[in-house]
Amino acid sequence: xxxxxxxxxxxxxxxxxxxxxxxxxxxxxxxxxxxxxxxxxxxxxxxxxxxxxxxxxxxxxxxxxxxxxxxxxxxxxxxxxxxxxxxxxxxxxxxxxxxxxxxxxxxxxxxxxxxxxxxxxxxxxxxxxxxxxxxxxxxxxxxxxxxxxxxxxxxxxxx
Numbered sequence: 001x002x003x004x005x006x007x008x009x010x011x012x013x014x015x016x017x018x019x020x021x022x023x024x025x026x027x028x029x030x031x032x033x034x035x036x037x038x039x040x041x042x043x044x045x046x047x048x049x050x051x052x053x054x055x056x057x058x059x060x061x062x063x064x065x066x067x068x069x070x071x072x073x074x075x076x077x078x079x080x081x082x083x084x085x086x087x088x089x090x091x092x093x094x095x096x097x098x099x100x101x102x103x104x105x106x107x108x109x110x111x112x113x114x115x116x117x118x119x120x121x122x123x124x125x126x127x128x129x130x131x132x133x134x135x136x137x138x139x140x141x142x143x144x145x146x147x148x149x150x151x152x153x154x155x156x157x158x159x
Contacts, residue, residue: 016056016059016060016065022035022051023051023053024036024037024038025049025050025051026050026051026052026053027050027051027053029052029053029054030054030055030058031055031057031100033055033057033100033101034046034047034050035053035055040100040101041100042097042100055100055101056101056119057101057102057103057119057120060105061105064105064117066105066119066149067118067119067120067121067124067148067150068117068118068119068120068122068123068149068150068151068152069115069116069117069118069124069150069151069152070115070116070118070124070127070152071113071114071115071151071153072114072115072116072154073112073113073114073154073155074112074137074155074156074157076135076156076157076158076159077112077113077156078111078112079159080135081109083134083135084114084135085107085114087130087131087135088104088107088127088130088131090130091123091126091127092104092123095122095123095126101119101120102118102120102122102123102126103118103123104116104123104127105117105118105119120148121148121149122150124150124152125150125152127152128152128154131154132154137155138153138154138155138156139153139154140152140154
């Protein structure tokens with residue numbers, strides 16, 4: 001029987017993020033993020049007996065499998081690039097502090113166009129929103145149906 005309410009959706013499976021895969025506690029060999037109490041967190045000290053693993057973000061980065069893409073374009077971008085890149089960096093740092101798996105995989109700077117690939121869709125959206133808040137312009141967010149993915153487009157021409 002089909003559901004009448006289209007707003008109710010089943011969870012979208014993310015093969016990179018399976019909580020049951022990690023022993024508690026576990027530490028990522030690449031970035032040092034700790035898995036403890038069913039969550040990832042940054043730590044100064046590795047708990048004794050922590051298992052070693054590679055976290056979902058580091059695996060996505062290794063595989064080049066992004067969860068989001070951000071495209072920034074326009075004449076304004078070329079003239080204000082240092083400020084825009086600073087906003088991107090600050091947004092990523094703030095996001096990583098709260099959600100250690102949310103990271104930028106790559107930044108491809110092509111002059112009047114910048115393309116960022118991110119580990120998950122949330123940081124892609126947050127970067128787009130931070131750019132729009134700081135610099136105005138037009139922001140479009142796209143979430144393909146049935147995918148744990150975001151496409152974020154920002155454009156501003158003029159001064």
